[in-house]
Amino acid sequence: MANAATATGLPFDDIRTVVQNLSGGDERAVAAVAVRNDELFGAEGAGRLGKLCEWLAAWSGKSPSVTRPLVALFAGTHAAQGAQAQGNVAAQIARIAQGGAPINHICSSQELGLKVFDLALAYPVANIAEDAALSERDCAATIAFGMEAVAGGLDLMVAGSCMPQAGFSPAAIFLALHGGPVTKWTDDPGDAAIAIAAVAFHDSATRDPLEALRRLGGRETAAIAGAILAARVQHVPLFLDGRQAMAAAAVLQALDADAISHCMLAQGHGSMVDRCMAEALGMVPLLDLSMRLDSGEGGALAMMMARSAAAMHGAELSAIT
Template identity: 45%
Template sequence: MTDTPAPTSGSPFDDIRALLSAMPGPDEAAVAAVRARDAELTKPAGSLGRLEWLAEWLGAWQAKPKPSVARPLVAVFAGAHGVTARGVSAFPDVVNRQMLENFAAGGAAINQICAAYGIGFKVFDLALDIPTKDFSAEPAMSEKDAVATMAFGMEAIAGGTDLLGIGEMGIGNTTSAAAIYSALYGGEPARWVGRGSGVDDEGLARKVRVIEEALALHGEALSDPLEVLRRLGGREICAMAGAILAARAERVPVVIDGYVASAAAAVLHALDPRALDHCVAGHLSAEGAHREALERMGKTPLLALNMRLGEGSGAAMAIGVIKAACACHTDMATFEQASVSRGEG
């Protein structure tokens, strides 16, 4: 945590920079308590691998010596993209509204995963009937729109949760995510572009060309990560960034979904490398150069199942693992309780 006030410029983004400057850090006392209990549990030290680390991570960010996952939530943000007019997706924009109806009816994959693991599920409609602008021709959003959408995303935790998974749905948003990675990390756009919902070779070439045009159009403005977000992003990406920030302020650990959700995280990481300390990467997506993006953010995914669906599905699967890690830590017997002899050496 830093006490240095964020510089102000009169920009709507000043409030976001102020939130970043006031981020709380991990609770080291809670971490010490988790480690002390772990040393007493009926297992060889280190035998549960990353599950032990996950218990420490939960304790650090919940500020609880005995962490809990009693009210996990997956929040899915849905947005529409003007860039789809350039033919960058295999599906038409009408699918956005149809998928929201499918979520409401309980018919999507994410509904089944959340039900299987006892995870709450919320969907946020981000003006689906009003697409963002085509970012290859003009900024996708104004600063005011981008900040307002980030603020809307902050409401994801308003109902209370102790573990948040973030996901998205939006035709064309893998193009937006690839553009964000290209702007933040450089290299040829083709390096970051994948097939998304299943475009053919011509569609893939269009995605690359659209991003090349966008990078040339927005130029030096892309040196500011928040300008990258509002010029190349979508409302769902803004909202996920806002949800990550709100969770940090309220000490709620976060599980990031795949390729598009990670683009929201990448913007925050570019602003401050500590901004994602309370986050884990739920899974490694099969889309684009997701592995490289995660490596740049210092994140090792919990799962690698060759998934690329989006809609929070990878985050939800990872929450199942985190719930198990927490249960092992909190409910396993100690050597004394179980009358089990300790090993030697």
């Protein structure tokens, strides 16, 4: 995909083609799971766990099972963050690399795969209030990089970031795509000021969702968008975790309303901002723990629930083709 991004005219052409040719969910797999739910729990006894199993089946094309899960975290830096916040991102990545972060303990105890992608932390994207974060070529290449993260026969994925101090970027993307007021998209005055300035600076160019992504997003958001697309193509259900992931999903949804049907929001953080973003995506979080950890922990916990829901079905049904 990295080479294809520049093969047909403009770098974004192939991304648009991928979005336009996404396949739907497997209705036969969903029907089989619904029958199994009725057998085990009665017509309504399975609740959201039953729907969770149907979601797993719809987008994997087989009976619900979670045997190759992966938590994928993407990290980049922004000039608008300032040096201290950029250093905090690097420190968080180092902590995860050393195995000392909460996400490490969750993943190791539950046998969940964990990968962290360092997206040129030493080279922040431009200040989005003064310039485009990325060129079209660089943004397309970063989307392609994110697509390559979905490999190895995964059957469930979490896409998230390690970006607790870059809330202005998701806020700017939602502001550009869904309108204001900006307080729907951030509760931080500093982030709000950057988001407003950025959307005003780029003006009507951000009406194109991919332009909004390259101008207002960072490498982490572009890579997550790629991971979301690749998961759909490879029939991998995907949990979104955090505001960068929701912003990436918003971009794809603006391109095609069905482009994120294989995604589920892992958790709500308990804030009005997160509720507004979830509503804009048409999603209800699987979990709502009011947890402010933002490095994949909510996604990993949602993954555990998905695996438990699949286990409720007992002996795995034969694969549906």
